[in-house]
Amino acid sequence: MTRKQKRMTMILGGLAVLGIAAGIMLYALSGTITFFYTPSEITEEKVSPGQRLRLGGLVEEGSWIRGEGTMSTFVVTDTIKTIKVTYNGQLPDLFREGQGVVAEGIIDGGGTFVADTVLAKHDENYMPKELADSLKEKGVWNEGAKTQ
Amino acid sequence: MIWIVFALMTAAVIAVLVLPVVRARPQAPDLDRNAFDRAVFRDQLAELERDVERGTIGAAEADAARNEISRRLIAASAMPAKSHPARTPFLALLAALIIPAVALPLYLRAGSPLLPDVPLATRLEKAAETGDYEALIVKVEQHLALNPDDVEGWKVLAPAYRRGMRWADTAEAMRNVVRLSAPDAGILADYGEAMVMANQGLVSAEAHDVFAKALALDAKLPKARFFDALALKQEGKAAEAKAAFDAFLAETPSDAPWRPMLVAEMQDMSSKPPGIDEQAMKDAASMSQEDQQAMIRSMVDGLEEKLKADGSDLDGWLRLIRARGVLGEGGKAKLAYDTAKTRFKDNPQAIAALDGLAKEMNIQ
Amino acid sequence: MIAEIGHFALILATGVALYQFLVPLYAAQRGDRALMRTGLTASVLQLALIATAFAALTHAYLVSDFSVQNVFENSHSAKPLLYKISGVWGNHEGSMVLWVLILALYGAAVAIFGENLPLELRSRVVAIQGSIGLAFLLFIVLTSNPFMRIEPPPIEGNGLNPILQDPALAFHPPFLYAGYVGLSIAFAFAVAALIDGRVDAAWARWVRPWTLAAWVFLTIGIAMGSWWAYYELGWGGWWFWDPVENASFMPWLVATALIHSAIVVEKRNALKIWTVLLSILAFSLSLMGTFLVRSGVLTSVHAFAVDPERGLFILIILCIFIGGSLALFAWRAPMMKAGGLFAPVSREGSLVMNNLLLCVACLAVFVGTLYPLALETLSGEKISVGPPYFNLTFGPIILPLLLLVPIGPFLAWKRGDAATALRRLWISLAVAVAVGLVVLALNIRGPWLAPFGMALAAWLVLGALTDLASRIALFKAPLATSWHRIIGLPRSAIGGILAHGGLGVMIAGIIAISLWKIEVIVALKPGEAADVGGYSITFIGETPLTGPNFTGRAGRFLVKEGDREVATLVSEKREFQPSGMPTTEVGLHQTLAGDIYVVMGDATNDGGRAIRMYFNPLVNFIWLGTFIMFLGGLLSLSDRRYRVGAPKRHVAAQAVPAE
Incomplete structure (x- = not known):
């Protein structure tokens, strides 16, 4: 992988984690707030x-x-x-x-x-x-x- | 004096900041920045060698790391040292003058340079010399906490509390005086009176007992006679109360200071049965209320003054309203009630308490 | 006079802070070394002045000088000595003085011990510290001055909130502040690097111990707060996801990420820009914590000051520092050179993963803490976000991280091999799975999380032990060699192993108390008993109680296991003077297996008492684990690497021709 590709992989991986986390947060917020x-x-x-x-x-x-x-x-x-x-x-x-x-x-x-x-x-x-x-x-x- | 200390502090700060600049010799050529990086890299290499020696790192890994650090060490070659500007003592001094320029106005705004420290221990120690009344009370209290049987202490404390209108404390102090003295009608009557005051003018059964004991010792003691009669009246024994008042009045000299109060109480009683000339009753009532007010004016006015100065004492307001109401000063009671209500408008509990009292006292 | 000298010293410190902020920045730009050195002197002077002010305030508390308003409002002559001292920071004004004192302490430490930093960098760090000091000193002097006087002085003070009169809480704030404020150093380093436009190797190496020190204090501070909540609040809980707890937990999460990313910067010269950003974020979260707690935006036990003016002031400070540093970052960061390369599966990669997950977990906490505030501001709707939200979000985010923790140390730098790492960890993995199966067998109808959580805890502890074993070649080399190696192992390595192992111990405690806690609420009359978790607890009766500044009633309880008497516990209901405020003291019997926790409640109609009893299994593992993490941090701090001195002049001179 070139330097650029490596960086892209990492950024995409990070975004994926962030996206999943955001999903969990939204789900949790809609279900648990009083x-x-x-x-x-x-x-x-x-x-x-x-x-x-x-x-x-x-x-x-x-x-x-x-x-x-x-x-x-x-x-x-x-x-x-x-x-x-x-x-x-x-x-x-x-x-x-x-x-x-x-x-x-x-x-x-x-x-x-x-x-x-x-x-x-x-x-x-x-x-x-x-x-x-x-x-x-x-x-x-x-x-x-x-x-x- | 304190300003000298402040000036010395400020001068010391400025001197410590500026003197090294003034005295600085022409500046030696300094280390270039990369020297610091090189020191770190050399240390990393040394650490690596220690790891290799200990066998905590594989040979291949060690080689790779050694290569990398060496590469960085070479890259961090010496940079040309910067030329140095001239010394700047005046600039340093000028900058240091910012400090008092900022500090002085800030301190003048908030500081109290003339106020001495008031540590509690010293304050109590010097209470007698300075005539510090509050401190004296605390001192006697402390003394009595250790020597609760010192009757002289209680005798000093009771009038002091009384002066501060701390009635419950007065009653407690008088209780101790009674406990520690030989039976004495005057002391008993004072104790009973404090109980009545602490109880907002009601003579409790306990207080009535105390007056009875006082009368047993001295049947003619005016204070005891008065409260004894008042107790009878409050207990609803109208005939007995009237008899007691009548007997008391008969023996009271016309210039006795308590006579107006006595008359007031009697008129208050006699106003109840119907058949008396309405106008006369009203006059008498209003007159007697003035007398009555005069009797307790100092007390109630004192309370009002206190509340004007510091209105946060809800209990104080309640006492004031009750006192005004009992004195029949409906207007002033209403005024106090209104003031208190505005003062506590944001406090539902206080309002509830005030309203409850107003209802009880019939204040609109 | 002492009080006024303290007041003047505090104000003089404000002036010195202004000097410390402006002069070194200018001098560093100009390259004027003598002037730069005055900046270092200024930071030492500032420490001396604030220490004077703090000592003067403490003196006023000790001698009960009620002419000082702050003493009058928060102290009482009958208070025990310990709480007279802790009363200094048990209130808003005093706690802010402690805050700037610790800030000055860190600033002076950089000035004194920073010989191994380039002077420009050191000056700029000290200048940024000065700017923070200036902001908070102005805040104190203008809105929260502890040296205001009363004339004539009252004879007695109002007393300290009884709930705060507790040894653990007395020292909780200093530790927590040492942690919060310690992050200011990382922040100052980051901003200085941005102004400098370069991240030196020296920068990377020296930002790490400072952050580690802050992390160590935060860890112990949070643990103390949690311990206090556990036994003082009387609800048997140890963590409530209370906004104020979150305010200290968020900086901890980011600081944890920071001490890991700083390793990469130091060892591999990579992740520099990210680390700079993380340093800014960590301190921003500290500041935000201060704002949330001090402004009264959130109300809670800890919030002394409910004052909009103060809140606004701190909000402005917050905006200046966070906004300013982020703007500087956006401007200068692109000019910095990117560092070394590495493959996704590598030690660096695992540390990036660590950073990512910690930051996302922090984000989840951040959203949960601030969402109610935001919603209320925007729509006026009032909601509360409670533990269910945090359990649902924080748990799944942090879980992968916990699974990866033991693997990271086994990955090589630059390019690692996951299969090799796992092979070296197979014993740990097998034992962890076995632990999970045993828990499952014993607890077949229990929550599914229990076997999994216990396996996870075992995995973390065993992973840390395996790390140690492999470093010293245990069983592969003669024992003498292993022993020799364990002695020679860098303390930072042992520290890291301890921290990871301690995390496992803590997880075991958290899982156990969350899933197996037994709670019984019954009404008991004297002589009656109830069963809790295999123990029989008898309410013996109650007796009146008198303390130095409270009265109350003490309930006695006999704890028996079968026929064996385990302990006699006392739970008290106290009423403090002069405020008349009631508190409850918990009866607590602590063992490693779990705590018996008894709280005497209100009297019931039929002459008994409502009694709350808990058996909290393994709960002490939580604090044991955090203490091990704390020790690990301390040990790392004492590593000899951090004692390397400044480059010697003659070395530099000789080195030039050699390179």
Whole structure:
């Protein structure tokens, strides 16, 4: 092979690898991403039951009920609409009523959100980005307000 | 002083940069660039020979590598050395002057050259000399953490907390004073009062007990009598409360400082049963509220001042609104409520707390 | 006064950085050696000044000087000494000072130890370092100044986020920064070479140890972060594909590619232009990591600063450095001479493959990390890309690379023979397949990936051992000869073998914990027990707990295997003062076979506790493997080749007639 041919082989090989990788990435992106909704977006956009999604909002005061064993139910609100969430598992340390929370899971036929993962803010200043944004849009939360 | 240090630092930096250029002898012809490559190639050859010696490389492979490195070594032949420009001490100095030219404005913008360091230990040590009130409190606290039975310490601390309106801390300090002193009606009454203040004006059963003990020691102690009666009133025992107030009022000199407060409480009570002249009641009520306000004005106004200076304290706002509401200053309560609401407009929890209180206090 | 001296030193360093940036560049262009040397002096001065500032800030933390706002906001007089020190970089401002301190350290190291580099090259490298230092010092002084004062000073500080009060996390940032910032040297070398218009043999040789040093620090830094997440966050996971983790992982991938491609440049004088580009990319990813973490574009545990002004500032720095260097590359790279030739199947070819796959894997991580940001900016739609994406993309891309790792070292330079290489590896291959079959037999209904993954891990470890064996002619020569050879083997060779073997050990751990992890969540009352992975774990009960700056409750657990008591574990729920923030401490029993991991959760209605228990098989292989890789890197760094001095003047003078 001449110098030029060798170089072409390599470049083509590289492009082939890149192409395959790009294909895998696109496939993975279309299959694995989860959309983020607030309770009012869920009611507005008619999310179909069974679709995996992330739900973000504040845990409504007085709504957290511990069930049998490690079951818990609580209500997530964006101060406009609310949605009931059930979760079987251990809630994070910083899960509190009135605080921000993000739950991942599906909506069942009855309109209840069945979560398999619940994230609470990691520290005093942490608020999931998506949640902060949508709460800001609705004018109920701002970065400046850190009451401690 | 500090500017001398800064000047010395700057001068040292410039000197270290510029002096070598000033003192540089005429520059020796330097190594040409390829010399560095040749050094690397020679080292690679030496490494190759070591590998051959150790037998970690085949003979054919070694030959090929040796040829290649040698070829590169030859290719990296000496280049003609560059001619050297003249020395440039002035240029170096000029360039070095950039440093203070950049640093000075930046420091003037952000620095606080006159502020001394305030290490906590030194601050506490010198607290007495400098009259540093906050530090003194911490010092006494530290002392008491080690000697929790030092009654004098608690006696110093309680009024200090009181001055800072740290009521819960005052109550705790007074509890220790009570614990460590011989039974004394005055101390008990002060303890009870701190409990009431910490509890936003409500006389708890525990506090009522304390006043009862004080009265057992000194049945005439005005403060204990007043709160005892107030407790009865808050417990809904109107008749007993009225009796206690009446008895107390009868023995109160007309110039006693607590008399207006006493009168206010009594009028507040007597205003409830119907059948009294409405106008008179209103006058009396408004008058008495002014008196009442005068009593606690310093406290509430102090709180308001504090919040004006630093409005981030939600609890402070809640206390202020509650205090204004209890004093019957609906307008001021509303004002405080509105201010707080604007202040915390972005904080749903704070708003919820404020709204809850407003509902409770009937503020629109 | 100490605080103000620190402040002034920091600002003076900003001025010196400007000098260090401009003067050596001009001097190198003009060939003025005396002036070039002042650039080297400037980089040492800069280190001295920033070290002074850092020491002053640390002093303020140690003596709890709350007149310094940064100390007030992030420290507390009751904090243990270790966290007073780590508190210096446990916040945005302080961590940026640490960042520039490490940058200055590298710059000064090049100035002092770079005797074996041509002076022009050394000056330009130092100048580029100066420009980076200048940008970040300005960022600190203008937007994140740690020396702002409060008058009158408060009497007590706010404290450090309790979740950060942990020994592993205390030293995680310095290592990680040493890695991130170390890549600036490769970047500075690359830009200097572009300005120079040539890649010397000296360039190729000396860019390698610097990159290796950065890689070593990145490796240990990432491993520490992962270890911390494993036992502190209480979820039993060790890697979350969290954007901040990715921000450190991407530079690591490219740095790994870079230390491999630099071998080709040094040995064969090929892949020069590619290596220059890779150096630029590696540091660009470091900068982007800094931007992502510091700007608050991503929020996470690590993101201290949520401040748009700062984010914008770093974004501008990012654009200048990445855009500028890439533009310079586009302009100057075509002028560089291409290097040696090689066949696709050869040592060089295998290293190209390594580079290609590592870069593509990095691209997959990059897309997954930034796609949500891009989508939100463009369409406003909010999505999250989680572990499934990364497992689905990163896995298949990195898999061929892992398969090829043992083969590469057996290919000859220039033109290799795959069949010969495989023949020399047949024992490893056979044993690896056998391992796979045994796992399959033991675990017949388990995931299909398990036998394959374990075979892969065995293949990597055995391949590394075979490499060693063949280098020392084990069993082919007398043992004494082999021993003699192992002593004489270059440390960089042993380092490479260790790194590849460590990779195998790590893969074994990753496969095991991903596929065989046992998780049990139950509500237990004191006295009750649950079974986890062959162990019986009894909840003994809980007791109150008081620490220096927290209170809480400690739950005790008795772990039994059959009738044998294995361990008593304690999991704590703590509430820190003054913030009232709760944290959970994990009860952990570590063995090489796996960890028993117990987390006490919330109280249940009937007086018990929700308890989460895990058995994490072989999990410690992950950190053992990374530690072996780290050791391999350190050993390579100590190779004698890197201690070759500068060419001697008289040698050069004599050499001229000889050539």
